[in-house]
Amino acid sequence: MTEDRSKIIETIKNSRKFYLISHMQPDGDSIGSLLAMGEGLRSIGKEVKTFTPGSVPRKYNFLEGADQVKHDLIDGDPTTTAIILDSSDPERLGLLKDVFMQCQIIINIDHHVTNQLFGTFNLVSSSASATGEIVYELLKDLGVKINTTIAEALYVAISTDTGSFKYDNTTPATHRIIAELLTYGLSPGSLSQKMFDERPLAFYLLLKEAIAGLEMYANRRIALMTLSRDMRKRCGASPGDLEGIVNYSRNIEGVELGILFYVENNQEVKVGFRSRSVDVSALAGKLNGGGHARAAGCRLYDDYETVKNKVLTEAIKALTDQAG
Ligand SMILES: [Mn+2]
Incomplete structure (x- = not known):
């Protein structure tokens, strides 16, 4: 303080x-x-x-x-x-x-x-x-x-x-x-x-896309969703409509860490983290981001696959470190 x-x-x-x-x-x-x-x-x-x-x-x-x-x-x-x-x-x-x-x-x-x-x-x-x-x-x-x-x-x-x-x-x-x-x-x-x-219909259309692409990792302790700028536009959603979507990944029973990738373009991806007990502020910090212990984020300048691999590696490490 x-x-x-x-x-x-x-x-x-x-x-x-x-x-x-x-x-x-x-x-x-x-x-x-x-x-x-x-x-x-x-x-x-x-x-x-x-x-x-x-x-x-x-x-x-x-x-x-x-x-x-x-x-x-x-x-x-x-x-x-x-x-x-x-x-x-x-x-x-x-x-x-x-x-x-x-x-x-x-x-x-x-x-x-x-x-x-x-x-x-x-x-x-x-x-x-x-x-x-x-x-x-x-x-x-x-x-x-x-x-x-x-x-x-x-x-x-x-x-x-x-x-x-x-x-x-x-x-x-x-x-x-x-x-x-x-x-x-x-x-x-x-x-x-x-x-x-109350959320606009566009939010729910975007949420539908996010859930359709849900992936589970680390014995279903990590839930991952991906959205892109194109999807957002197709749904008629504004950037503000992304707010709150990441929570749905973390809220799945048994999930420790929820991650939302938002692909701006082929060299920029915004990543949101939500957790139950892992310190995602530290996790985001390792990826040049920041935030709070249970809600944090970062922005990485690379293509989606590279970003996803990098983030997943760090996320799994964060889960393992916590268990140890
Ligand atoms: Mn605040």
Whole structure:
């Protein structure tokens, strides 16, 4: 855990203008943390612009402030304080990396174990289930009064990264924060329907393809699925529709490690890992990727067969090491 908490509070109090950003292909934690932080800072009189590389995924558009998130910044003002949310490293900022990293003061708020501590000040706690938890504590320390907008954004952040409070990263602190957020009139039923249950038809068509290509290895302890950009296009699915598919491989009874290959083209493959007990953050780390202990990923620049062999070799090794 790295905490420049008091310096961050002082810096925020003394700054007037802020650029806030989520990571690329943002998940609920990244967008929720971004919007909550934005609303919180505005409520104490700060001038805030919110950014995401790319765009806000459709399913988070209902959140207040989502329509104001920009995806480009032509003339960055380096005297503005940058706050980077839920990003383990600056590469995750895509085309906005340079303009954000040029800011004189960079505040890095995250919960990934693999965070590179690239900020001027870092507030990184891997024991937090979500960046949203860290943002909640920070807003409290800044004297921000939680309102419905902030509560809803933080609820989305925390419920996303805890898989709707099903993952082992869910702690008593998580539930205490959520209990307070619920006092602001949120509707957990309709929020979880929007975030977890409802998916476009294209998602299910893509899932059908993924399951059709299911392969089992290591005495059925590894389940592997493969999708390609072509399949995705054929199903009418967006890149965001890939989210969650990898979980189906891990959820098969007896499977320890679920892997999803997403073939971008014949020299680039994105790999997602989900596990029951193997540390996939370490596994992904060996393949130049990163993430969390039970959910991680990497991107390899080679053809599918080469990538598959390499990943399977490392995955089987990770299973064996664990058993030993
Ligand atoms: Mn997160």
